[in-house]
Amino acid sequence: QKEVEQDPGPLSVPEGAIVSLNCTYSxxxxxxxxxxxxxxxxxxxxxxxxxxxxxxEDGRFTAQVDKSSKYISLFIRDSQPSDSATxxxxxxxxxxxxxxxxRGTSLIVHP
Amino acid sequence: EAGVVQSPRYKIIEKxxxxxxxxxxxxxxxxxxxxxxxxxxxxxxxxxYENEEAVxxxxxxxxxxxxxxxxxxxxTLKIQPAELGDSAVYLCAxxxxxxxxxxxxxxxSRLTVL
Numbered sequence: 001q002k003e004v005e006q007d008p009g010p011l012s013v014p015e016g017a018i019v020s021l022n023c024t025y026s027x028x029x030x031x032x033x034x035x036x037x038x039x040x041x042x043x044x045x046x047x048x049x050x051x052x053x054x055x056x057e058d059g060r061f062t063a064q065v066d067k068s069s070k071y072i073s074l075f076i077r078d079s080q081p082s083d084s085a086t087x088x089x090x091x092x093x094x095x096x097x098x099x100x101x102x103r104g105t106s107l108i109v110h111p
Numbered sequence: 112e113a114g115v116v117q118s119p120r121y122k123i124i125e126k127x128x129x130x131x132x133x134x135x136x137x138x139x140x141x142x143x144x145x146x147x148x149x150x151x152x153x154x155x156x157x158x159x160y161e162n163e164e165a166v167x168x169x170x171x172x173x174x175x176x177x178x179x180x181x182x183x184x185x186x187t188l189k190i191q192p193a194e195l196g197d198s199a200v201y202l203c204a205x206x207x208x209x210x211x212x213x214x215x216x217x218x219x220s221r222l223t224v225l
Contacts, residue, residue: 004153006153008151034213041218041219041221042218042219043115043202043204043216043217043218043219044154044202044214044216045215045216046213046214046215049213088153088154090153097209098144098156098159098167099214101153101154101155102153103151103152103153104151104152104153
């Protein structure tokens with residue numbers, strides 16, 4: 001079992017839909033949680049960054065962390081075709097300074 | 112501000128041939144990472160540098176992979192000889208602070224080994 005599990009999708013939604021992307025993890029020492037967005041044939045770029053449990057909002061994006069359940073989510077409101085990309089969750093903690101990435105979820109937002 | 116620059120973007124080689132990838136990190140970023148991303152997978156760390164020192168290379172297949180970071184700036188990742196299973200995207204990233212999680216990635220070097 002991998003430390004970070006993420007459904008690869010693809011997840012296909014109509015424009016304007018609310019999107020929910022999720023990751024589960026097994027290492028309870030993870031403390032920092034990130035979401036990266038990766039467009040096709042590009043490198044990942046940091047989208048959201050949270051520390052410990054709770055919610056963080058940035059425009060149409062909300063990151064949620066539930067440490068008790070070892071579960072993190074990214075919500076995208078009013079999704080746009082330009083949101084079509086692969087979303088990678090990543091985590092840091094337990095004495096490691098290196099982000100551990102999930103495999104990514106492919107999101108397709110169709111007009 | 113210029114981002115992380117990688118070259119070449121694409122490389123196709125025959126198995127057993129050597130290949131090298133180059134990375135120029137963001138100016139002032141002391142930490143440099145090389146990741147490998149297989150199709151449909153997340154990035155996996157190969158090696159991390161703090162300035163010119165390799166501080167985390169446990170996942171680097173040292174029998175065929177080598178890396179260097181001269182003068183703590185540019186870095187080169189080499190594979191010799193390449194195997195079919197090395198086909199992947201090789202991503203370079205840099206960060207200002209180690210452990211903060213905000214990595215800045217280049218566009219990657221896509222390697223195809225025939």
